[in-house]
Amino acid sequence: MDLGYLQRAGYGNQPVEQFKIAEYVVANTLAHAHETGEWRLASEVISDFEALLTLYDAQLARAPLHEVFEAERQLRVFLTGTDHSPIP
Numbered sequence: 001m002d003l004g005y006l007q008r009a010g011y012g013n014q015p016v017e018q019f020k021i022a023e024y025v026v027a028n029t030l031a032h033a034h035e036t037g038e039w040r041l042a043s044e045v046i047s048d049f050e051a052l053l054t055l056y057d058a059q060l061a062r063a064p065l066h067e068v069f070e071a072e073r074q075l076r077v078f079l080t081g082t083d084h085s086p087i088p
């Protein structure tokens with residue numbers, strides 16, 4: 001999702017730590033899935049993901065379409081590159 005980019009564009013004010021938690025959990029979940037074939041989020045982080053999904057829903061309701069497209073473009077650039085996480 002491009003919610004971090006949308007937040008930096010002024011659409012949201014979630015604590016940066018919540019993005020870092022989600023990024024870390026996704027990386028660990030993917031690694032676990034590759035090893036075991038099981039894809040499952042730990043129950044203790046589900047509320048973090050729910051908060052981020054709520055933020056994304058609010059961003060999509062507020063942000064103009066050109067901002068959403070720009071955030072998606074930035075996300076694609078990051079995903080195809082070799083840079084580290086854009087989350088400070």
